[in-house]
Amino acid sequence: MRIGVLTSGGDAPGLNIAVYSFVKLAERKHELFAVLHGWEGFIDGSIKRVEAIDLLPYISMGGTALKTSRRNVFDNEDDARRLVEAINNYGLDCVVAIGGDGSLKASYKATELGIRVIHIPKTIDNDVFGTDFTIGFDSAVNAAVNVTESFKTTLMSHERIGVVEVMGREAGWVALHTGLATMADATLIPEYPLTMDFIVSKLIEAYKVKHYALVVMAEGIKVSDGMITANKHPTPNGIGYSMAELIEKLSGVETRAVSPGHSIRGVQPSEFDRVLAVNYATKAYEALDNELCNVMVNYSGSRFGYVPIHEVVGRNKLVNGMWLKLYEEMWVN
Numbered sequence: 001m002r003i004g005v006l007t008s009g010g011d012a013p014g015l016n017i018a019v020y021s022f023v024k025l026a027e028r029k030h031e032l033f034a035v036l037h038g039w040e041g042f043i044d045g046s047i048k049r050v051e052a053i054d055l056l057p058y059i060s061m062g063g064t065a066l067k068t069s070r071r072n073v074f075d076n077e078d079d080a081r082r083l084v085e086a087i088n089n090y091g092l093d094c095v096v097a098i099g100g101d102g103s104l105k106a107s108y109k110a111t112e113l114g115i116r117v118i119h120i121p122k123t124i125d126n127d128v129f130g131t132d133f134t135i136g137f138d139s140a141v142n143a144a145v146n147v148t149e150s151f152k153t154t155l156m157s158h159e160r161i162g163v164v165e166v167m168g169r170e171a172g173w174v175a176l177h178t179g180l181a182t183m184a185d186a187t188l189i190p191e192y193p194l195t196m197d198f199i200v201s202k203l204i205e206a207y208k209v210k211h212y213a214l215v216v217m218a219e220g221i222k223v224s225d226g227m228i229t230a231n232k233h234p235t236p237n238g239i240g241y242s243m244a245e246l247i248e249k250l251s252g253v254e255t256r257a258v259s260p261g262h263s264i265r266g267v268q269p270s271e272f273d274r275v276l277a278v279n280y281a282t283k284a285y286e287a288l289d290n291e292l293c294n295v296m297v298n299y300s301g302s303r304f305g306y307v308p309i310h311e312v313v314g315r316n317k318l319v320n321g322m323w324l325k326l327y328e329e330m331w332v333n
Contacts, residue, residue: 001093002031003288004047007064008038008099008106011265012122012136014273016058016065018098021281022120024052026288033090038069038099039106042086043079059274062139062266070102074109084113094118094293096284098135101128101316104296108313116293119309120280124265127171130312131298135280136265137173138272143264144178148216151258152182155212161203161247163257165240167264168218170232172319174264175218176327187331188217190230191319194332196223200250202331207253217243219259279304 003026007015023032034054036046046067058065073079087095094116097107100123107119121128124140144166155162164184168174172189179187185206186199199215206213219238222231223246231239244257269277276299283297283304295306319327 004033004035004092004095006035007066008103013062013139013269014135014277018277020055021278025285037067040069040071042083111294118284119296126173127317129315129317130307139270140264141177143267145181147260148182159211161213161255163215163244165259169220172218179216184216185213186215190220193229
């Protein structure tokens with residue numbers, strides 16, 4: 001068979017080793033084609049034969065050697081037609097797409113056009129429904145933890161309150177895990193509304209004991225009328241710095257903020273993400289070998305498997321269940 005491979009949406013650590021692993025396995029029996037710039041590559045003709053040896057130098061790097069794009073080529077009928085024509089012209093039997101929840105929607109729309117797709121979940125946000133972990137999440141959290149721990153030493157030295165703003169527009173997984181790993185005094189996530197008075201009182205209480213305090217927050221929150229709630233449209237400059245100003249005003253304690261932003265996307269993949277990527281790639285190859293398409297590879301309940309794309313598309317995995325209970329025990333109760 002002739003197989004196309006692409007990465008779509010935001011970049012994440014572990015993409016390169018996922019692509020390499022799949023190509024290394026699949027080239028035993030099939031012809032592999034790299035589709036550059038995500039699904040857009042079918043429109044602009046950025047498609048080329050690829051072998052595992054071409055990808056080997058990139059496996060330990062962040063980002064994606066195949067490049068990526070957020071362009072939705074399926075919303076335009078002419079683009080969608082050209083995409084189908086390109087796939088037919090190259091004689092591709094299946095497309096392996098590696099992407100997050102937005103890219104999952106693209107994979108689903110591709111299946112509606114008769115394109116056979118195997119989807120591998122990746123995003124630092126870990127918000128793809130139907131799988132416990134996505135490629136890139138662990139690496140991004142480790143990077144956020146490193147920034148936070150470094151920042152914490154300056155807070156201790158200057159006896160300040162500090163705010164660390166991490167990525168996460170709708171889902172607070174990165175903030176939650178960073179807060180847990182660094183023993184933050186408060187963690188703010190979109191899934192759990194709180195009052196500013198409550199947060200400030202928690203920080204003052206911690207500050208009296210330790211002479212510093214730490215807040216970890218997701219970018220997808222806002223403060224309005226004294227309430228901290230979800231904000232699906234974060235400001236480009238981030239809320240972390242304005243939150244620090246507000247905390248300083250309400251607490252009377254000097255407060256500073258840092259925002260690692262996109263830098264946590266580009267770090268080297270962690271051991272966990274590398275092994276996760278290899279496992280996902282292997283399951284994708286096995287699906288191909290068994291002529292199983294229009295599925296997403298997943299990891300659920302300590303097992304790797306598959307879930308039909310149509311069952312998970314359009315559903316966002318937010319912090320819930322035992323994780324939300326843990327959040328309450330650590331920072332609310």
